[in-house]
Amino acid sequence: MNITDSSAVRPCTSCQMCAAVCPHEAISIQLDDDGFYRPRVDEARCVDCNLCTKVCYRFDPAPRRTATSDLEKIPLLAATAQDKTLLDETTSGGIADLLARELIAEGYTCIGVRYADEDCRAEHVIAKTAEECTAFRGSKYIQAYSLPAFRHLVNHCREERFAVFGTPCQIYAIARFLELRRLRDRCVLVDLFCHGCPSLHVWTKYSQEVKQLIHKPHFDRVDFRSKVKGWGYFYVVVVVVDGIKAFISSPRKDEFYTLFFSDQVLNEACSTCIARSTLSYADIRLGDFWGRKYATDMQGVSAVAAVTRKGQELMETIRPALSRCDRQEWETFLPWQSYGRDYHPDHTLRRTMLDLLKTPSVPLRSAVKAFYRHQTMPQRLKRFAKQMLFYFPPKWVAIIKSRIG
Numbered sequence: 465m466n467i468t469d470s471s472a473v474r475p476c477t478s479c480q481m482c483a484a485v486c487p488h489e490a491i492s493i494q495l496d497d498d499g500f501y502r503p504r505v506d507e508a509r510c511v512d513c514n515l516c517t518k519v520c521y522r523f524d525p526a527p528r529r530t531a532t533s534d535l536e537k538i539p540l541l542a543a544t545a546q547d548k549t550l551l552d553e554t555t556s557g558g559i560a561d562l563l564a565r566e567l568i569a570e571g572y573t574c575i576g577v578r579y580a581d582e583d584c585r586a587e588h589v590i591a592k593t594a595e596e597c598t599a600f601r602g603s604k605y606i607q608a609y610s611l612p613a614f615r616h617l618v619n620h621c622r623e624e625r626f627a628v629f630g631t632p633c634q635i636y637a638i639a640r641f642l643e644l645r646r647l648r649d650r651c652v653l654v655d656l657f658c659h660g661c662p663s664l665h666v667w668t669k670y671s672q673e674v675k676q677l678i679h680k681p682h683f684d685r686v687d688f689r690s691k692v693k694g695w696g697y698f699y700v701v702v703v704v705v706d707g708i709k710a711f712i713s714s715p716r717k718d719e720f721y722t723l724f725f726s727d728q729v730l731n732e733a734c735s736t737c738i739a740r741s742t743l744s745y746a747d748i749r750l751g752d753f754w755g756r757k758y759a760t761d762m763q764g765v766s767a768v769a770a771v772t773r774k775g776q777e778l779m780e781t782i783r784p785a786l787s788r789c790d791r792q793e794w795e796t797f798l799p800w801q802s803y804g805r806d807y808h809p810d811h812t813l814r815r816t817m818l819d820l821l822k823t824p825s826v827p828l829r830s831a832v833k834a835f836y837r838h839q840t841m842p843q844r845l846k847r848f849a850k851q852m853l854f855y856f857p858p859k860w861v862a863i864i865k866s867r868i869g
């Protein structure tokens with residue numbers, strides 16, 4: 465039995481741990497036609513050891529769920545780093561970076577995600593120094609290519625202590641592998657409150673179109689969600705070339721985020737992801753503290769679920785570097801998140817959009833138009849109202865958000 469077995473009970477999350485754990489390197493990871501990473505098995509090399517299915521979410525009959533009563537026992541913190549430069553370069557309160565640096569100082573090898581423009585992708589890489597962790601700053605809202613870094617963890621987890629930052633589905637699979645090896649206590653796992661990952665064709669097309677627009681063959685840096693207009697303005701993508709901001713997307717009509725939040729072209733597994741809606745695998749989960757409470761904050765506030773004792777100790781250790789660290793109630797935060805929610809994409813529309821996205825000659829806006837055409841009148845009115853909001857100054861928008869949520 466291997467990862468291709470028909471007894472799977474769920475769709476593939478694209479986490480890539482199946483390939484990383486394979487002792488015979490019989491599994492490779494390839495992009496499928498729709499732009500999602502999938503395992504491919506070389507049957508000639510496979511010895512049916514079954515290890516790939518043992519760490520896989522698709523074959524798990526009962527992933528551990530966090531009961532609401534247990535959730536209340538997990539400290540939820542609203543936290544912000546003191547360092548202003550760090551806040552400028554990170555997505556919410558800069559906590560991931562402080563944790564990574566602390567973990568490096570404690571002797572852990574960190575695995576986090578950087579953006580690699582030469583391959584037009586995000587990828588997990590190994591960091592052994594604080595300096596190397598700088599590339600992890602900022603969320604890249606696409607599925608990372610993770611196989612080499614995860615394989616390094618699998619091969620070295622007995623002699624090295626690892627701290628891994630990743631999406632809930634990736635952290636789920638790593639936790640299961642470490643539990644199988646009885647090494648879970650040696651590692652620190654940090655995951656994210658996660659909306660999901662869109663087809664990689666969305667980002668590929670977006671970046672190609674921006675490169676054409678600004679007449680540049682490459683980006684030096686991409687801020688998938690810059691704070692140039694404040695923390696709440698997450699429709700802004702800034703691309704830096706030769707030290708200058710060469711492109712800032714309009715928050716009113718950013719095509720990448722329109723498709724990201726359409727929920728129509730996310731990985732199939734994202735629609736019903738259980739890993740997103742449980743806190744049973746990570747030591748810490750990080751997110752944006754959306755909701756009314758911090759809506760007028762322009763620098764960024766992280767939501768930190770300090771799940772395990774190790775997670776709580778780490779938060780205590782980095783506390784001197786924080787300008788804010790307030791314990792908050794879950795109900796001030798959770799209603800603004802995808803935690804506990806399923807998405808219901810329209811299957812015909814999804815197919816149409818994915819077909820448009822995979823056709824090289826078709827521009828990204830065609831998929832956006834297909835989505836808009838499918839919207840009902842109330843949805844169109846809501847979209848129009850949101851777009852109008854962006855004509856107001858950022859501070860006003862923040863105040864309106866703090867009133868209406």
Ligand SMILES: Cc1cc2nc3c(=O)[nH]c(=O)nc-3n(C[C@H](O)[C@H](O)[C@H](O)COP(=O)(O)OP(=O)(O)OC[C@H]3O[C@@H](n4cnc5c(N)ncnc54)[C@H](O)[C@@H]3O)c2cc1C
Nearest residue numbers: 554555556558559560576577602603604629658659751752
């Ligand atoms: C695909 C995706 C969806 C998300 N959805 C939500 C959401 O719905 N709600 C919410 O509150 N927060 C969401 N987040 C998390 C949020 O964007 C911030 O990462 C989080 O608030 C931590 O911010 P920070 O300032 O502490 O760290 P940042 O400086 O923003 O650091 C980000 C950390 O995440 C890691 N990372 C970056 N990109 C990826 C990636 N593609 N895959 C795996 N790990 C990555 C980096 O290694 C780094 O450790 C999402 C993140 C991603 C990558």
